[in-house]
């Protein structure tokens with residue numbers, strides 16, 4: 309099992325830095341809703357070993373069903389911290405370490421369907437929509453409609469992008485019918501912030517890592533170092549507080565992350581997500597991109613908090629609209645009874661779907677555990693990079709005294725009896 313650590317500083321966008329009060333409030337509403345929806349055992353398991361939740365637990369035991377329902381009704385507008393929504397599965401790059409299949413999906417959500425989900429998420433308290441992407445969000449046909457919806461709903465979007473469309477006039481013209489500069493000017497009107505891929509200051513290596521022709525990922529000098537032109541164009545046209553950099557650490561770039569990229573984000577006051585390579589998709593069980601132990605030690609203090617321990621108060625919606633328990637648990641890893649957001653009101657689906665509710669109170673990183681277990685099942689457990697669940701400093705005190713060993717064991721036994729509800733059943737994730 310991956311160990312957990314606390315990030316010393318949180319350099320993600322401020323919207324992502326959920327406060328303890330918010331986490332506690334949202335978690336309580338969801339626990340009450342799950343309790344009366346027939347998941348008493350799951351909720352009990354979460355509450356029973358947490359000292360600070362015993363008052364709430366007694367309340368659930370002593371209140372009538374109608375009283376709990378009234379409490380849920382009154383507070384459901386505080387039940388979500390954020391929603392993660394995938395846009396298209398298609399991508400214009402082909403990064404060797406990417407865990408997605410980079411393919412457009414048959415039934416991708418349409419703009420109106422996304423708008424409906426976002427509207428409901430906003431009503432449930434979501435403070436932002438997170439678009440980590442299962443492909444490249446900027447080449448989604450509904451990109452601008454998505455931003456329109458965010459604007460109308462006053463729901464800020466935090467979007468991950470490889471940034472290529474902003475560095476390539478032809479591509480920008482083809483997808484959006486405008487120049488990159490015009491696109492960035494248009495973006496100013498929408499509540500959107502970006503994490504832009506900056507994996508290396510070496511243009512040749514970056515093109516190699518994204519598996520694109522070097523002319524499709526041009527670089528230019530900024531502040532004495534080479535940066536992707538798309539990143540430079542965005543930095544030039546958007547306010548700094550809406551700009552961030554994203555980097556996945558692997559063997560080829562680990563030294564640079566510590567020496568060049570992290571200091572660059574510091575100098576420019578940029579948000580950043582620095583994450584460790586996850587073994588999933590085509591890197592499943594493949595240790596060849598893993599950083600060396602020395603690189604790991606050096607980069608570990610730079611790792612960003614993950615949103616795993618916000619599992620109690622987030623919703624994740626895949627490209628085709630399925631509910632997922634975690635961002636990196638992809639559609640094909642969901643159980644056959646997976647549910648789509650069009651099937652009913654979001655709040656009801658979130659509290660009546662067993663594979664979601666049963667994972668809600670797992671505060672460790674399933675995004676990383678599931679791929680590791682896939683690897684172990686495949687007999688390829690030679691994965692050197694430790695899988696980390698990095699907690700946000702703001703949530704450290706409420707997260708760290710989490711489920712005790714006894715509760716963990718009880719849950720493991722229960723899951724073993726029932727089989728796996730998180731994936732298609734052959735994953736062995738009965739932890």
Ligand SMILES: C[S@@+](CC[C@H](N)C(=O)[O-])C[C@H]1O[C@@H](n2cnc3c(N)ncnc32)[C@H](O)[C@@H]1O
Nearest residue numbers: 405406407440441442443444468469470585586
């Ligand atoms: C799948 S990408 C989609 C968005 C966009 N195309 C991009 O790359 O920023 C979403 C995020 O997952 C990261 N990612 C992809 N494969 C990964 C892996 N094997 N381990 C960790 N992060 C990964 C990407 O770097 C990016 O930050």
Ligand code: SF4
Nearest residue numbers: 399401403406443470
């Ligand atoms: S990491 Fe992003 S840019 Fe790279 S292949 Fe995957 S989806 Fe595309």
